[in-house]
Amino acid sequence: MKKALMKDSVKEIKNTYKRFLSILLMAFLGVGFFAGIRATSPDMVDTIDKYYDSQNIYDIQVISTLGLTEDDLNEISKIENVDEIIGTYETDGKLEIDNTEQIIKVMCIEDINKPKLLEGKLPENSEECVVEPNFLTQNNKKIGDTIDVEIENTENNDGEEVEYLANKEMKIVGTVRSPLYISKDRGSSSLGSGKVDYYIYINKDNINAKDIYTNIYVKVKGSNKYETSSDEYKELVSDTKSKIEDIKDEREIARQEELIDTATSKLEEAETEFNDKKKEAEEEIANAEAEIEDGKKKIEDGEAQITENEKKANEEFASAEKQIEDAKTEISKNEETLNEQEQQANEQFKALEEQKNGLQSNLETVNSSLNTANETYNGILEALKDPNLDQGTLESLLGQKTACEQQIASLEATKNSLVSGITKIENGITSAKQEIENGKAQIEAAKKELEEKESTFQDTKSSTLAQIQDAKDELEASRIDLENGEQELNEQKIEVQKQLDDAEAELIDARDEITKIEKPTWYVLDREQNSGYASFIQDTESIENIGQVFPIVFFLVAVLISLTSMTRMVEEQRVQIGTLKALGYNKIQIASKYVLYASLASIIGGILGMCVGFVLIPKIIWMMYSMMYEIGDISLSFNWTVGAIGLYLIFICIVGATIYAVVRELRHTPAILMRPKAPKIGKRVLLERIPFIWKRLSFSRKVTVRNIFRYKKRFLMTIIGIMGCTALILTGFGLRDSISRIMPDQYEHVFNYDMQISLKSGLEENQIEELKSNLKQKDEITNTVETYMTSLTAIKNGVEEDVQVIVPKEKDSLEGIINLVDIETKEKVTLNDSEICLTDKAAELLGVKIGDTIILQDSDGNEKEVTISNVVENYVYHYVYMSKDLYESLYSQDYESNVLLVQDSDLTEEQEDSLAEELMGYNEISSVSLISTAIRTMDETMESLNYVVVVLIVSAGLLAFVVLYNLSNVNISERIRELATIKVLGFYDREVYDYVTRETILLTLIGIVLGLVAGFFLNYYIIGTCEINMLRFNKTIEPLSYVYATLITIAFTLIVNFVTYFALKKIDMIESLKSVE
């Protein structure tokens, strides 16, 4: 290029910097967006790859339904290409914090799958552990606190129960991020709420149950060299994976045998012990029985003795009694004799008494005579005493006296003889009486003696009898004792028998169990089966897909912008071009100025775009995804290939458009070029031919209509630009609409249940019925439906999709719980007995429709062919619905429900949680999952979608701005004379503005309408592209989103118009009118 031209070019840029900038900005946007979006997916993969490499993440993971042994580990390690291998222990435990139970995944720090230390240090001994940061923040814990982890006991190699941990109480010494959990989902658990809340890492030393590994992790040699999820990586790993799968069977059998051996030897031991115990028990019983027999005999002997003794005693009593009787008889005989003698004596006494009485009367007579004599005598004496007594008298008296004295003396003698006679009689009587009395006393004494004897005898008798009674009583007591003993023995015999029976049953069970020990199943998994990783990789693919479409809009607009700007520029410089041409510059030299101009704009813009795009867009997208993933910071890279492609494309677009514009002008001869270009000729538009409408238009509207049709290119560009803008915004909102409706669509429209209760296996029908009726009694539960659910693989023409099969116990019971709605007719569907219903996305993926057949394959490889009766609406995962009859006839197997679908009565979150917790307490229930929890988690994820919308709106806004600003610039520059003229005519600023922007507004409106249509399709396409296999996005856009897209586009238009207003105000009338261009 000639120097002068070069100078001219640089000056040109200076003078028309606005135009230069708009092309530059377009290149910036185009390349930035293209490179940014395109680089994001590789950057994301690179990030996870680096993260995985640095944490030494497994390539292959082996888990088994019955755990893994050292032998398994050894066998795998022998496989070629196995670089590193570890066996480790991962299990779920419980933790109680503030009365809430937390389920935690407990893992060991190993060389493979190293957690990334964020704070503190790693556990160095069995008393320490590390947790995830969330655990601390959400539970108000800090490093240094201790936690008490409870883990179910496990079995060791000998089949004995052992504690899983050596030390349950551990101190938190740090926080880590686990590379095994890159998504926020911590997986499911058979414990508690069925969901793992947090993970913790412990030192391996703290594992007490070290015999059985839960997981084996394998690193494949050289795998770190390749980027994870790259084809090379996948190939390398799948090679080793298949080799591990080769030994799978063998190892499974080995493990089974081992388990059988252990169990068998344990059983044998138990049997021996049982037999010993049985023998012992039987001996004990026999001894006890013999003892009782002995006791019985003793009692009998005692009884005989007592009888004999009684008899003897009775005989003795009889003889003694006879003796007493004899004695009594004799005594009474003697008494009789005595009485007779007494009587005789009494008669004699009478005679003697009479004699005595005769004597007595004689005595009395004597006594009276005596008394008389005594009186006479006393009279004589008295008379004598009288001193006056004559002698005669005296002597007579004396004489009398003497006579009296004599008489008295005789009388006295008689009297004495009489008294002695009486005394004699009296004595005789007395002695006789004495004799009788003596006889009587003798008898009395004898009697008394006898009585004493009798009483003694009686005493003896009664005491003897008492003794006999005592002996009898004693004997009776011991008999009762014996009877009790016997009864007790019988009871014990029954008890022992029962125990023995139980033990024996247990042994039988155990024996049965051994036969039931199944072959364990090994699962050989690679990274793809890590759900977080898989969804992450899938997300990177979605972004890649979006990267294919979005930049197209920008490129298209870039082409249009540069085409108009450069055309305008060339037109403005017609004269100069003509002059140069006339001076003898060739076409290439002339064109080079414009090409240079465009190249500089596109390259500078492109490189700037790359620089910003490579950083900003991956960062923004990463920020969105970091709400779902825990990986750390994105590792940004300057992706040369992508950058170069973007730059190349934008260069082609812009410079191509420039060359097109220049070449078009250069065709003309210098003479034509130097003459001013005839202004665009005014033409009548079609609308004028319809006077009906045309006449009704105001003058200014007519002008607007004319102008629109006058500048067709601009018309097209504005519309395309605005259309792109509206379409992008609408797509942003549409994406959000679609994704945020997945959950409500699935869990409110299709699935209408609130809880899914998994039942323990092997329940009897009546147990389930009982559980159901228990549940029905709860106020919180309004409906329960029994179903059987299982996972199968649906196959058609080599395409495989995992499906969940739901078989309701009663055909119509799904009504209201799961709404089966035909995707075409939108009518409710009922199950029939020969065909299945398949969900829509699965049907699409498998490429089947109503009436087609698919193959359902179970995990054992059994294949059944079924016909599809309906394709039904569904949004998450794939389902096959079949009736119980069909299931039973397909699998010739009895139906057995394993899941209860439960509807509750509009409970709050807390109520639902507590209900779930309560249900977990039932023996029949193995897990409870709440739909609300799933929705809640998903909703959080949805929040991040707002960022997508923001990114789209911002980029769409930039696009709209660049397009409109550019157009408005071109418009003004092209029509500057016209605008100056109307200004001279006295149009106010506002009127000038209206004169110009009325067109823009009209075109914007047309663009918006078209953009809404285009957005609908773009949204449809984008959703179709990034739709995950397991999900069906609803492609309809909410009406409000249309409103938003419209309003936002209008807002951008107004901003540009505002800028235009000032540009118009600045138009210099004089300069513009000075000369013809």
Next chain:
Amino acid sequence: MPYIEFKNVNKIYEMGEIKINALNDTNFQIEKGELVVIVGPSGAGKTTALNILGGMDTATSGRVIVDGKEVTKLKNKELIGYRRNDIGFVFQFYNLVQNLTARENVELATQICKKSLNPERVLEQVGLKDRMNNFPSQLSGGEQQRVAIARAIAKNPKLLLCDEPTGALDYKTGKQILKLLQDTARKENMTVLIITHNGALAPMADKVIHFKNGTAEKIEINENPKPVEEIEW
């Protein structure tokens, strides 16, 4: 009091460090209904004076009074209003809106001013009765300039300002245009200012202002202006 008065008007353009004195203490007066021709060489300040008078430019100093209104003191919006209602402009290159027909071009002007004339009548008056619905590109140069004049007249302005109205036209057509302008001035009693570098046109005017070095050097008054038809150049 004169209808139009230029009093000590200066206009200085600053082009970077260079100052150009486009008008240098210019003074002149014009009476109502006069046909004035302004003559002078290129760069003498004719157009600048006309632009200031027409409200398209502002004076650096001095006063311009039109019909008692001091134009130099008008604010932007008032200036637009002044252009809108009081001034009619005719340019050398017509400056018609290409996308509008002859009538529409006139309408463009009439629709915004208060006391406008009927566009069709004005067009008829300028002799374009039959070309009313033609686009500018379908009209000859003279016809286009007639449209331009019609557009200016239709506003019924106080002043009709014409900057080299015949500059882009051939002799005959130019003459017709000048005749139209002269007739308009006479018939409508309109104050008309015509800029021309052609001194031969001076006799058609009531007043001739000679510009030189940014100032009205000489002002002549023709007692008997000649009809255009009688002027040859």
